[in-house]
Amino acid sequence: MRRYIPILTALLIATPQCLEALLEAQETRLLIVSGLGGDPQYEEQFVGWGLEMADAAEAAGIPPENILFLAEDPEAAPGEIDARSTREEIERAVQELRESTAPEDRVLILLIGHGSGSGSDSRVSIPGPSLRASEYAFLLEQLSPRLVALVNVASGSGDFIPVLAGDGRIVVTATRSSRQRNAAIFGGYFVGAFAGDGADLDRDERISLLEAFEYARLETDRYYNDRGLIPSETALLEDRMEGSGSEEPGEEDEVGLLAARFFLESVVPTVITGDDETAERLRQLYVEQARLEEEVTLMGQREGTMDPEAYRATLEVVLVELARTGSEIRALEEGR
């Protein structure tokens, strides 16, 4: 134990105050783009998914003003859909995101609709001329260095991955290539992951992008298996800049590490109720909790290079501290 204290101490000391500031400042913005349905069934479905996602985001603490929902017909949900999902509106939305967010903020873009085209010409059908994948890539460039997740749940969406993969980007598609053209059901399960609690595998009461992906992937598989159907869609997740995507992100291929840390929720809730002292204590605890979680994640990445006993001992220190922090948070929250 004595041998390893210096490392632990070093970790604690090395955490800069700016990290605290960073953890506090992270905001999440959500842009939902729902395209042309083509018939009433899909029009309703696409708007429904968008609304469900917006509601889940609000429940996760994203203020309504940080959620923008563009759809084929704003009259389909007045007051909920902000504008028509045209090319111009999308570009304007991205511009606005660029201007109103800080570099440390996160952006989640959700594309819902019918896919078409292939390669850099892949697109999701929207009213008027559609944006191609290459054009989305350009738009995402404008948001750099923000952490951006683009989730395309349209049919034939797979070719978005090689075009959009990049540094600080998470790309999720409902299909593995443009050839999987049948209507995809992945999107419904994806938004359902945020709306329900079945996806919270690590029991931290929030859903990461990775958890949502896993949940939706498994539920999609189950849908086809239960009906004796051959799966016609294979979702992919890419967050390592490799441009190929993974069907089952996990430890072996190290895909998903970034997605595992992408949440809708902010580290510190935007609004903390209670008296000033409690609120301030809670704020400190939230930040401390996030820091300790980051610690656990970093330790996990270094596990293979450490002596197993030393790893366990060091991890225990952090986990106990995290437990104490979590317990105090709950006590204060319940006491409010």
Added chain:
Amino acid sequence: MTPVRGYRLPTLLLVVFLVGCMGSDGARAQGRAELDSLLQEGEYDQAIEVLQDQMGGSHPPDLVSQLAEVLMDVGRLDEAETLLQEGIGENPSNAYLGLLVGRVLRDTGRLQEALATFTEVEELGTGGDALMARLHRGELLLRTGEQEAALAIFDRLIDIYNSSASLSSREFLAVARAVRHLEFTNSALLQDALRAYDKALAVNPNNLEAHLGVGMLFVRTYQTSDARDAFREVLNRRSKDPRALLGIALAAQVEGSNQAGDLADQALEVNPNLVPALVLRARLRLAGEDLEGAEEDLSTALEVDPTSSEALGVLAAARYLVDRTDEFEELTARALEINPRDSSYFLTVADLVSTRRFYAQAVEFSDRGITLDSLAWAAYGAKGLNQLRTGEIAEGRRNLEIAFAGDPYNLWFKNTLDLLDTMDEFEEQESELISVLVDPEDGEALATYMLEIGERAYESLSARYGYRPVTPVRVEAFRRSADFSVRTVGLAGLGALGVAFGTVVAMDSPAARGPEGYHWASTLWHEMAHVVHLGMTDHRVPRWLSEGLAVHEERLAGPGWGSRPGLPFFAAYHEDRLRPPSELSQSFVRPRFPEEVGFAYTLGSLVSEWIESEWGFDALKGMLEGYGEGLSHEGVLERELGLDLKVFDRQFDQWLRQRYRGAFAAAEAVIELRETEREDRSDPTWLEERITRSPQDVESRLALARILLEEEKLDEAEVQLVEARDIFPENPNPQGPNRLLANIRQEQGNVVGATEALEAHLAIVAEDYRGNLQLADLREEQGELLAATLALERAIQVYPFEIPLHERLADLYRELNDTNGEVRERRVVLALKPVDRTGALYELSEALHLADELEEARQTVLSALELAPRFPEAQELLLRIISDSGASGP
């Protein structure tokens, strides 16, 4: 005209002469065709008569050889020899006749005379006869231990093959056989042998010896389907050729088919002196404990050929198995005098004693074979296989690797080595008494319970029999039935579910069979009974008693455990299709119909039950001790029961019919229906009439009840089911009366009645997995939590791999404050790799905390938090554990 007459007469004479020749050739051709037809139909006696007629009083060499060959085919060797000697007397330089004489001498064990004859033939002629004589000479030298000289001859034959532009079919045949004899030096030569056989057949497709040679080669390489094709080529031409029939019998034996004995019988019907067929049948009889029958065949075989190594080996094994060691040694000396390097003799003995479960002895005999011939790959293989049965795993593997390197065609060696590689990954759980090895996919979920049941079985059976087997007893469970088959390779007639080799047990994992119909716990108990019985009798317990007693012990061990006799059993018994108890062991190795083996288990168990109920347990134990002392069946029965075989069979029959009166009545109804009427079990009117005429017809009552259930006439269905149950209360039908009654009562909301019926059903059919779960539901509904846990435990004894069952059981144990039970179940949940591993770790940690296992609880909850650092309940639990440990944390 005189000059014309002068010119014409020679011409005329020539014409007459030519016409005469053509006439006799024509007659010959017609005779040949008739002969071929008779031989094709297997009418050997008639063929012999035809040939004898054709010969008249003379001895033309072609007719002599044909007749001699037919006589040899049907085993009339003395007559063949006399005929051949007469033929040689008139045709002293006929090499083929000499060759045939040599074969007769060889086949009747006059090896030195045969050797001399073949030498003469070789000197006589050229071509196929001389080459064949040379081959035979080499074979005889090999057979008498002159290996180097033999190999030199075979090598020379290969040289002839390699240097000749063209050879006759018989010459190719001689080369093929020579190459085969060299295979132990280089297994790749088998391909060359096949090539040579193919060439022999290309030159002459009717070369029956070549077809036979191909067939035997394929038997050797375990390509039994190809072997049968080759033998059929012979049978297409000679429909009852005994050597072809024997070949198919040998192929069946390799496959472990029950038909080997019947096919050997067919061969012996044609040639009752065919030594290899006699020996094959003797082997099978010995494996079925029919010593008398085996000795009869061996006596015949050794009368024909006193030098037959295999016959001597089988007879020696028979002597050894009944402790007639002096005679065993005499036979061994005799065999080694004929051939001082006869490793195959010891291999024969090893094979046979292993079929009677004398595995340690089989190792020793195999070793003796290896000592005589270091290239005896089969002996290495036999040693290795038997070492795996005695638990010498590493040594067994080493010998199998040697065997396989020398003989890569041996499927058994290969499959066993592959299995050992698979088993390297097996997980082991061990106690002082039992060591359990399971597939990693089964893991702790199976090993935990196997260890518990194994230990209980060991203690219970040891106490009952007063014998403690050497520990730890090794129990292997195979997830794939194919692996279990490989583990039991070469041992025909064994159980399909499990086997005990001594203190090594192999069985199917429940994963191999699914949750329906396989009770792994009672199977393990059954095998543990074998471990005790084999050990206390030094492996001498006869098959019928060994299996019967093991099933009987199963039934005593748990409600519904062990197979029970059903209506098909009673019908077969009533129709005299089952062997009586005194002959029961035969049913395991030579069943006459597919179900006979299963019925033999049941019958044996009923005999065991009868003996214990009439004479007491001490009589059963005394019987085992008697067999262990080497007493015969008769001796054991006389000593322990005071009965001879006939009375034994008779009294058992009386007891059985009395004990199962109702079942026999129901079975008679089944037989009567089968023999007299057309069934229409889908017509309720027909069923009602049938029941009126034959009230004991349980099957019809069940069929009617099912129809009534579909029509939702529950009360009427219940009437039929109660009647059916009362006629045959121990009916093991998985959808029998009690099961259906339970369903009816549950539907009627009669929870108590449903519970009673289901308990009664499960007391007979313990392997009803869903039934046990249903019983747990009913018990829980009535607040009987302990009874609910018992039902779930019984479900685990059938199939332990469903996570919800263990979660449910764990919850029940939590409510009952059974911390040990809960911890066990939570561990198993984790071992089953649930999707929610985090949650499973948390639950286990909580259970450990409740069980005051604080250190492990702490480590476990930390593992949960490692996966889910913000898991609130786990965090609180960790803090509680730290607090309860009196520590302040790290």
